Amino acid sequence: MNQVYNFSAGPSMLPEQVMRKMQSELLDYRNMKVSVMEVSHRGQDFMELSQKAEQDLRDLMGIPDNYKVLFLQGGASAQFSMVPINLLRGGSVANYANTGRWSVKAIAEAKRYCDVHICTDSKENSYKDIAEFDSWNIDTNGAYLHYTPNETIDGLEFDYVPEVDMPVVADMSSTILSRPCDVSKFGVIYAGAQKNMGLSGLTVVIVRDDLIGEPVDKQPVLFNYSTQANNQSMYNTPSTFSWYAAGLVFDWIKGLGGLESMANINKEKSQKLYSEIDNSELYSNQVNPKYRSWMNVPFVLADDRLDKLFLEKSYNANLLALKGHKAVGGMRASIYNAMPMEGINALVEFMSDFEKQYG
Numbered sequence: 225m226n227q228v229y230n231f232s233a234g235p236s237m238l239p240e241q242v243m244r245k246m247q248s249e250l251l252d253y254r255n256m257k258v259s260v261m262e263v264s265h266r267g268q269d270f271m272e273l274s275q276k277a278e279q280d281l282r283d284l285m286g287i288p289d290n291y292k293v294l295f296l297q298g299g300a301s302a303q304f305s306m307v308p309i310n311l312l313r314g315g316s317v318a319n320y321a322n323t324g325r326w327s328v329k330a331i332a333e334a335k336r337y338c339d340v341h342i343c344t345d346s347k348e349n350s351y352k353d354i355a356e357f358d359s360w361n362i363d364t365n366g367a368y369l370h371y372t373p374n375e376t377i378d379g380l381e382f383d384y385v386p387e388v389d390m391p392v393v394a395d396m397s398s399t400i401l402s403r404p405c406d407v408s409k410f411g412v413i414y415a416g417a418q419k420n421m422g423l424s425g426l427t428v429v430i431v432r433d434d435l436i437g438e439p440v441d442k443q444p445v446l447f448n449y450s451t452q453a454n455n456q457s458m459y460n461t462p463s464t465f466s467w468y469a470a471g472l473v474f475d476w477i478k479g480l481g482g483l484e485s486m487a488n489i490n491k492e493k494s495q496k497l498y499s500e501i502d503n504s505e506l507y508s509n510q511v512n513p514k515y516r517s518w519m520n521v522p523f524v525l526a527d528d529r530l531d532k533l534f535l536e537k538s539y540n541a542n543l544l545a546l547k548g549h550k551a552v553g554g555m556r557a558s559i560y561n562a563m564p565m566e567g568i569n570a571l572v573e574f575m576s577d578f579e580k581q582y583g
């Protein structure tokens with residue numbers, strides 16, 4: 225079989241090395257005679273594995289000691305509720321930046337718990353741009369500011385962290401580990417694992433100690449950061465195989481040289497693809513170049529009657545899952561850490577040939 229490149233937005237491509245490692249250890253994990261899928265999360269082997277994964281993530285991201293790292297379930301979507309449940313602490317207002325379709329979802333859920341103050345709204349520009357931070361209207365009574373550093377569907381990515389006098393909460397699902405990040409600027413960082421950290425079923429939450437309060441009345445016990453932190457994310461059975469897989473992904477990133485190296489590669493990959501789009505007559509991407517995502521590259525064809533043919537031909541060329549999100553249409557290439565430069569080269573070559581033939 226020729227090399228296949230999978231541009232799925234999530235669950236997404238995994239590094240081949242990571243899958244080979246899983247395969248080699250699948251039936252007998254380190255001479256335990258059983259699979260890592262089949263053992264207690266409280267046994268010594270799993271404890272060692274889970275602690276090593278946490279330490280590797282701490283090393284990669286430079287997570288300060290006054291932050292807990294939680295390995296939870298429920299996806300980023302569960303955090304849409306857990307954030308207000310844990311951070312409002314009697315407050316009635318929270319600031320939310322609306323910069324794309326994932327912000328919209330986070331906002332809808334937060335509205336069930338508090339008054340959501342929209343401090344900037346990209347809806348006005350159809351989620352193609354982010355207003356200058358100076359122009360944001362922050363409610364100083366807000367318990368926190370929530371934003372989405374990378375909008376997976378719309379292809380917008382922040383190149384800065386908003387600085388405000390309240391905890392900053394970031395849904396980093398589709399950008400975590402793709403570039404260096406100063407964790408000390410955040411109150412909470414959360415991310416589903418299925419984009420840049422491995423398999424679905426695992427959600428990593430990085431939360432500053434002082435934001436972990438007493439359990440909140442009348443809320444599900446599992447939705448309290450304190451329950452999870454006090455029990456090392458093992459109040460109940462965690463998603464063990466996804467935790468193991470994330471550990472392998474962290475190892476793989478360390479082997480590549482960490483987040484600085486990842487950033488250099490990701491920047492180059494995305495530039496190559498945007499430049500193919502910008503230099504063509506057939507393809508276009510309307511996001512303000514300053515805020516174009518390094519991870520998710522949506523683009524449309526000048527004539528949407530060619531969409532079907534583009535998808536058929538690209539599939540036959542082993543370039544998979546390029547169909548855009550239904551809210552946006554057109555195409556989307558998700559090019560997370562696991563996508564190698566060769567995959568970008570193959571896509572760019574395909575696009576250029578397709579344009580010559582049909583454009």
Ligand SMILES: *Cc1c(COP(=O)(O)O)cnc(C)c1O
Nearest residue numbers: 299300301326376395397398416
């Ligand atoms: C994928 C994604 C989500 C949803 O994640 P789930 O794990 O399915 O809940 C939320 N936010 C962003 C930015 C995403 O990319």
